[in-house]
Amino acid sequence: MGDCANATEELIRGKVLVCQGFNQLLSLNNSGAIGGVFVANVTESLLEELIQILLPAIFITTEDGKNVENYLRNHPAAKGSLEFGLTSFDLSPAPTLASYSSRGPSHSCPFVLKPDIVGPGSLILAAWPSNIKPKENGFNLLSGTSMSCPHLAGVAALIKKAHPEWSPAAIRSAMMTTADSLDLSNQPIKDAGKSERTSTAFGIGAGHVNPNKALDPGLVYDAGAIDYVNLLCGMNFTAKQIRAITRSSTTNLCSAPTLDLNYPSFIALFSVNYSSSSSPNEVLEFTRTVTNVGKGTTSYRPTLTPLEGLSVKVVPNKLEFSSEGQKLQFKLTIENNHPVKKKPFVSSGYLRWTEDGGDHIVQSVIYQCRLIYPI
Structure with a gap:
């Protein structure tokens, strides 16, 4: 268990990794590992990156990570497996x-x-589509x-x-x-x-x-279109700028400027x-x-x-x-x-x-x- 970003490909190929933190998380997608257990307190700001992981993985808290670390120290030949178990519905509060x-x-x-x-x-x-730099799948x-x-x-x-x-x-x-x-x-x-x-x-x-x-x-x-032209006029856009937006040659564009x-x-x-x-x-x-x-x-x-x-x-x-x-x-x-x-x-x-x-x-x-x- 440790920082998986520094592990060699020979060391991790075919293994279920137990990693501390999320350093270079996406680089593990093509590392040869068959699964991962990531130890960190996941905040919502990390979820957008985590969801892109192609490697089968689970995420556990640092508190649970201590138990996993203790087990691995006492069982160096331990084997692990990941199995999809549950989809949660009716979460509250939502949205x-x-x-x-x-x-x-x-x-x-x-x-x-x-x-x-x-x-x-x-x-x-x-x-x-797969014709634009596809992933393995x-x-x-x-x-x-x-x-x-x-x-x-x-x-x-x-x-x-x-x-x-x-x-x-x-x-x-x-x-x-x-x-x-x-x-x-x-x-x-x-x-x-x-x-x-x-x-x-x-x-x-x-x-x-x-x-x-x-x-x-x-x-x-x-x-309608004229309402948005009047808004542009109220925002002090020039006639040239407005004509560039509207593609119109009309000269009297700002007869009723408004911000409302x-x-x-x-x-x-x-x-x-x-x-x-x-x-x-x-x-x-x-x-x-x-x-x-x-x-x-x-x-x-x-x-x-x-x-x-x-x-x-x-x-x-x-x-x-x-x-x-x-x-x-x-x-x-x-x-x-x-x-x-x-x-x-x-x-x-x-x-x-x-x-x-x-x-x-x-x-x-x-x-x-x-x-x-x-x-």
């Missing part, structure tokens, strides 16, 4: 945000809350949170099949406003990278995707230098348009969860739709009225539009943040 999942905010566009959503993609095994093998992307793209494809007339923005909205913000134990989704504390919107966005609910969201926040994109989430960015108790309270206004994609005649009423240090209002107090496809507008106002010395760096809550006598609840996350770098 949990992976420690290495990307976090917000978006440094290029902090006015739009990112990430949008999380999906089931941590430690998913992904392979690609004919496929390359990698794992990581990148597999959330094809999972979420697959959900989007299913929604597009069910609703071919919907735009990409409408599909994104359907996924976001129906996402789950609670885990299977009915508690807020935890963050494995922060000692299982409650995850923030900079970690999970709207929450964990719920494909079945996303097929029937009730209302959607739609957006019709998005299914809200981020309240308050001034970093808000430090005087005599300063007036900061007020932010968001205007949104929702499209009825449910039944023709229906109505929705808003509810707001309390946000620490903020006064939040929405008008009107009811949205009444008379037909499918109808669009209605509302305004969300957020006022920062927290005492300066006690103001939180972040706080979050939700705006929920609940259908009268129906099953639809259209949920949007609201996140307050004071950025520590200039916008």
Whole structure:
């Protein structure tokens, strides 16, 4: 038992290795060993590397490793075998945000809350064809949170099949406003990278995707190309830069610049230098348009969860739709009225539009943040 990285191929060929730590772990894939027992306290940050091991292996704690070491000292001719025994299901709490999942905010566009959503993609095994530098089994093998992307793209494809007339923005909205913000134990989704504390919107966005609910969201926040052009204008992109992005020769591109994109989430960015108790309270206004994609005649009423240090209002107090496809507008106002010395760096809550006598609840996350770098 020791540091397997320094062992010669002649010494380890045909053997079951007992290794201390994970030095040069992947180099053991083609070492000639037939198995491995790795002694170390595995943290989630190591799992993405460990999952790529082609060598049959198990991982034990340093405490259990002491028992193995003592046994091997007393039984130098010991033989070992590895056998697949159990797959665990129904783990709780689930889902949990992976420690290495990307976090917000978006440094290029902090006015739009990112990430949008999380999906089931941590430690998913992904392979690609054998004609691209294959491993011994004919496929390359990698794992990581990148597999959330094809999972979420697959959900989007299913929604597009069910609703071919919907735009990409409408599909994104359907996924976001129906996402789950609670885990299977009915508690807020935890963050494995922060000692299982409650995850923030900079970690999970709207929450964990719920494909079945996303097929029937009730209302959607739609957006078209011109909405994104107006956002670029609001971010002070030059006309040349915008034309390079849009591939358009139109000269009057910035007739209505805005940072208030019709998005299914809200981020309240308050001034970093808000430090005087005599300063007036900061007020932010968001205007949104929702499209009825449910039944023709229906109505929705808003509810707001309390946000620490903020006064939040929405008008009107009811949205009444008379037909499918109808669009209605509302305004969300957020006022920062927290005492300066006690103001939180972040706080979050939700705006929920609940259908009268129906099953639809259209949920949007609201996140307050004071950025520590200039916008």
